[in-house]
Amino acid sequence: GESVGLHLPTLSVQEGDNSIINCAYSNSASDYFIWYKQESGKGPQFIIDIRSNMDKRQGQRVTVLLNKTVKHLSLQIAATQPGDSAVYFCAEKGGVGNLIFGKGTKLSVKP
Amino acid sequence: DSGVTQTPKHLITATGQRVTLRCSPRSGDLSVYWYQQSLDQGLQFLIQYYNGEERAKGNILERFSAQQFPDLHSELNLSSLELGDSALYFCASSASGVNSYEQYFGPGTRLTVT
Numbered sequence: 001g002e003s004v005g006l007h008l009p010t011l012s013v014q015e016g017d018n019s020i021i022n023c024a025y026s027n028s029a030s031d032y033f034i035w036y037k038q039e040s041g042k043g044p045q046f047i048i049d050i051r052s053n054m055d056k057r058q059g060q061r062v063t064v065l066l067n068k069t070v071k072h073l074s075l076q077i078a079a080t081q082p083g084d085s086a087v088y089f090c091a092e093k094g095g096v097g098n099l100i101f102g103k104g105t106k107l108s109v110k111p
Numbered sequence: 112d113s114g115v116t117q118t119p120k121h122l123i124t125a126t127g128q129r130v131t132l133r134c135s136p137r138s139g140d141l142s143v144y145w146y147q148q149s150l151d152q153g154l155q156f157l158i159q160y161y162n163g164e165e166r167a168k169g170n171i172l173e174r175f176s177a178q179q180f181p182d183l184h185s186e187l188n189l190s191s192l193e194l195g196d197s198a199l200y201f202c203a204s205s206a207s208g209v210n211s212y213e214q215y216f217g218p219g220t221r222l223t224v225t
Contacts, residue, residue: 043218097167
């Protein structure tokens with residue numbers, strides 16, 4: 001069945017370092033993935049998406065990498081800042097137009 | 112600010128009661144999605160409406176129902192509430208077309224059932 005999971009539930013990084021958040025998915029037919037950031041007390045905020053015909057996509061300070069061979073997705077955040085502290089979710093397009101979310105990784109940035 | 116609004120922000124009610132959560136999508140978005148977020152289940156898709164019509168159903172209980180009105184706002188009705196229904200309820204909206212999976216979430220309604 002469809003499922004999206006995360007390798008690590010928590011990640012602590014030093015301010016200024018790069019962060020890498022990983023995600024595994026099980027449905028090899030998945031063709032669209034999104035990363036969301038959820039700050040405490042707020043709704044998920046769209047960060048970046050990628051379609052399965054791409055291996056890499058870059059945004060502002062963020063890069064998403066897709067490895068279809070091993071069904072792995074990662075989000076890289078460059079020069080991590082305190083404002084990046086949040087829970088990060090990967091999501092996969094579901095069969096009925098919904099999004100299937102992973103459990104989330106909590107990123108903590110140490111000053 | 113995503114442009115999606117939800118009311119109320121917090122709701123406390125007793126078991127067996129019924130509540131209505133309201134969502135206004137981003138201007139121009141025709142699709143509205145409802146999600147439930149609990150500590151043990153994460154973000155779970157409940158139901159989607161598109162331009163007033165139910166489009167897809169997820170893990171929505173029979174005690175829950177939703178509708179989308181002509182002005183495109185949506186309401187999620189939760190009845191015969193149980194303690195386990197305590198959760199954050201999010202509404203998201205998306206435009207039609209090729210970017211329809213890019214969903215924008217509201218701030219959520221925190222429901223506490225006592």
